[in-house]
Amino acid sequence: QLISEHDVVFLLTDTRESRWLPTLLATKHDKIAITAALGFDTYLVLRHGKPDSSIRLGCYFCNDVTAPGNSAQDRTLDQQCTVTRPGVSHIAAALAVEMMVSLLQHPDKSGVDTNSATCLGQVPHSIRGFLSSHTQMMPSTPAFAQCTACSTKVVEEYQNRGVDFLNEVFLRATYLEDLTGLTELHKATTLSDVMEFSDDEEM
Structure with missing residues (x-):
């Protein structure tokens, strides 16, 4: 309800x-969703793509080939977005x-696609900044059909099963990797690596 009743969602966790x-x-x-993620001296600001857009941009998870896990485990404070440079x-x-x-x-x-502009200028898909070099780049990536967060299969499963799906x-x-086909993708990639580096001519 909190998300459905608002126009914009900022993901700042x-x-x-x-x-x-x-x-x-x-x-x-x-809904419009914008992620802001921090590193020690880096940052990422990214807008999630519109679901029914003909040229759909990726969400925060579209560049991942693994499901979300415990990303804070065995990491130092500066790797947990806890310690950052002041600015x-x-x-x-x-x-x-x-x-x-x-x-x-x-x-x-x-x-809106990344080639368009408004009265305020360009609308990038994402902005990556690096304070160590005081530089920014604005990469654009398409939505991933097997994304564990925004793919059609995941959204439909949530619509059909609700809380049972979340549990x-x-x-x-x-579960998410199995549902989206990432598990099979990992297996295929592993087999490809084995075949490429194997000395066995029968493979």
Whole structure:
């Protein structure tokens, strides 16, 4: 209800797994979703693609080939977004708000492609910044058909099963990978590696 009744969702939490459910819900309810993620001296600001767009951009999870797990386990504080350089959060927050304002100026909202512009200028898909070199880049990536958060299969499974689906996701670590076909993708990749490096001519 919190997501369905609002126009824009900002994902500002510390871990990958804590962003998964808001990403799924924002996709289901077709809401503008913007992620801001921090490293020690890096940041990422990314707008999630519109579900029914003809040129759909990826969400925060579309570049991953594994389901969300415990990303904070066995990591030092600076690897958990807990310790950052003083300006990182302010820069990322400002860019996230500016990205939202730019999206709202375009009739397609989150469906706008990266070649378009509004009265406020360009609307990038993502902004990656590096304070160590004081540089930014603006990569754009398409949606991944086997994404564990925004793919059609995941959204439909949530619509059909609701809380039962969520319980299975939370209790079985490999469920999302099995559902989306990532498990088979991993097996195929592993077999390909074995065949490429094997000395056995019969393989």
